[in-house]
Amino acid sequence: MITSRRSLLRAGLSAAAVTAAAPLLPGAAAAAPGPAPARPPGDPFGLGVASGEPDPTSVVLWTRLATDPVAEDGLGGLGNRATDVEWEVADDERFTRVVRRGRVRTGPDAGHSVHVEVPGLRPGRDYHYRFRVGRTVSDAGRTRTAPPPASMTPVHMAFTSCSQFEHGFFTAYRRMAEERPDVLLHLGDYVYEYPAQDYVAPGGNVRDHAGPETTTLAGYRQRLAQYHADTDLQAAHAATPWLVVFDDHEVENNWAGDVRELPLDPPGDFTARRAAAFRAYWENMPLRAAQRPRGAAMRLYRRVGWGGLVTFHMLDTRQYRGDQPCGDTFRSDCAERTDPARSLPGSAQERWIADGFARSRARWDVLGQQVFFSQVDFTPGAGRGFNPDAWDGYPGSRDRVVDSWTAATRRGGARNLVVLTGDVHAHWGADVKRRFDDPASPVVGTELVSSSITSGGDGSEKQNGSDAVLADNPHIRFHNNRRGYVSTRFTADRMEAEFKVVPFVRQPGAPVQTRGRFVTEDRRPGLRPL
Known part of the structure; x- marks a missing residue:
């Protein structure tokens, strides 16, 4: 029986000004990587702290105040009050060498969130940060600035996607935090929009969403706060700076541009729903003011450099696409x-990608994006079947992106293409071919697909029918159906990737295991086992 995926799944303040605030708690030690267990009732910092968008001299610090994370009005128990929040950044974990501090005010218009763009930092350095409201001090976080523009300093980067709160515990987030990567990429489906028990994992759900399906600003704020209150997720945010992009579930399953999933289910104006989702997403992520939405539009695609080694091209594959x-x-x-x-990223973003490749001088160009890039024929043997929600639903668009890459390499600038992907709730590794339907077509890049944090439940070593799928897709080098993340290390000469899994998510505390190790060498595209 052929089944539609749709039926299967069913303002902070930007503050760069530095003020002369008193030290928060002079000499007090910062927390170890990740915060301590859940903070006491009534504490305003129950949603943790985060940082993101590092460049050589600045970083974004984030927190959101809430004493009741799942309050139905989405305001976290703080109602309409305004609050002054102090922040500080230090060279050391004990905050004896504070290098920047300041104060901002937040309130209901920002969902009680705080975004601080801290200037004047030194390149390639670890920093520690925290916030204070009155006499209450947040847990401390660790962040890191990018190295100088020409630097070839190695970078340890981890990435993941798809954390359905109901399907399991967020242990994989804590295991990522324990690695202490230099930067962490989240490639979408950070939250899910469904009401409790609407999207059920094999074996049943282990916890419930609060509230109805998210369609309003209050609902999205409530849902994001419920996720942020999870201490394993807080540990990952506090351990390292993040780069984030959304996929579909931050708004609605399989939305495409102005087209909603189902015409009248649930009822309501999709433009208003999209605007509410974008606003809440920005409020809850460590993003710069440049990404703050304007109604139902949000400029999320952007480039973030890591010295001369890596350029992260963060894509938006939802907002500008044609319908599936x-x-x-x-x-x-x-x-x-x-x-x-037909286009997946939209014509303007396609041109932006091509321009980035043409101008690139990085050793590695990395696309941080949401849906499977490589072709995957899911119909074993005769006949062909594709996922229309992935780049396979827009192969002309994929060809244009690949052609812009090969044109840039011919001109002697761009060197190594790596595509990072989420969405599909399983680990995959693939060689990116110039034309997938041509067996003789050269390999031009590498794709790494991360499994989910929890979505799909415990999973298994293989999906049903995966051996037959792999036989029909020889460019796919690896597959595993457990939950987890991908840990990578980039140097001037090579990229190493480890596919990390947790054996279960229905109970907390799972260990982390490595299921595959691969390398891509400079100017030798494709995956080779280690």
Whole structure:
């Protein structure tokens, strides 16, 4: 039976000004990586702290105040009051060498969130930060600035996606925090929009969402606060700076541009829903003021450099795409799919990607994006079937991106393409070919696909039918169906990737295990086992 994926799944203040605030708690030690257990009732810092968007001289610090994270009005128990929040950044964990401090005010218009863009930091350095409201001090976080623009300093980067709160415990986030990467990428589905028990994992859900399906600003704020209150997620945020992009569930399953999943289920104006989702997303992420949405529009695609070694091209594959072809029916094919005029990132973003490749002088160009880039024929043997929600639903668009990459390499600038992907709740590793339907087509890049944090429940070593799928897709080098993340290390000569898994998520405390290790060498695209 052919089944649609749709039926299967069903303002902070930006403050760069530094003020002369008193030290928060002189000489008090910062927390170890990740915060301590849940803070006491009534504490305003129950949603943790975070940092993101590092460049060589600045970083974004974030917190959101809440004494009741799942309050129905989405204001975290603080109502309409305004609050002054002090912040400080130090060279050391004990905060004896404070280098920047200041004060900002937040309130209901920002969902009681705080975004501080801290200037004047030194490149390639670890820093520690914290906040204070009155006499209450937050747990401390660790962040890191990017190295100088020409630096070839190695970088340890981890990435993941898809954390359905109901499907399991967020142990994999804590295991990522324990690695203390230099930077962490989250590639979407940070939260899920469903009401309790609407999207059920195999074996049942282990905890419930608060509130109805998210369609309003209050609902999205409530849902994001419920996720932020999880201490394993807080540990990952506090351990390292993040780069984030959304996928579909931050708004609604399988939304595409102005097209909602189902015409009237639930009822309401989709433009208003999208605006509410974008606003709450920005309020709850360590993003710069440049990413703050304007109504139902949010400029999320951007480039973040890590010295001369890596350029992260963070993409938005939802906001500008055409609707999915073939009725969004999984494992099917239709003439609409191959219409070359159709685009996944939209024509303006396609040009932006091509321009970034043409101008690149980085050793590694990394696309941080949401959906499977490589072709995957899901119909074993004769016939063909593709996921219309991935780049396979827009192959002309994929060809243009690949062609812009190969043109840039011919001109002698761009060197190594790595595509990072989330969405599909399993680990995959693939060679990116110039044309997937041509067996003789050269390999031009590498794709790493992270499994989910929890979505899909415990999982298994393999998905049903995966051996047959792999046989029909020889460019795919690795697959595993456990939950987890991918840990990478970039140097001037190579990228090493480890596919990390946890054996279960239905109970907390799982150990982390490595299921695959691969390398891509400079100017030798594709994956090779280690």
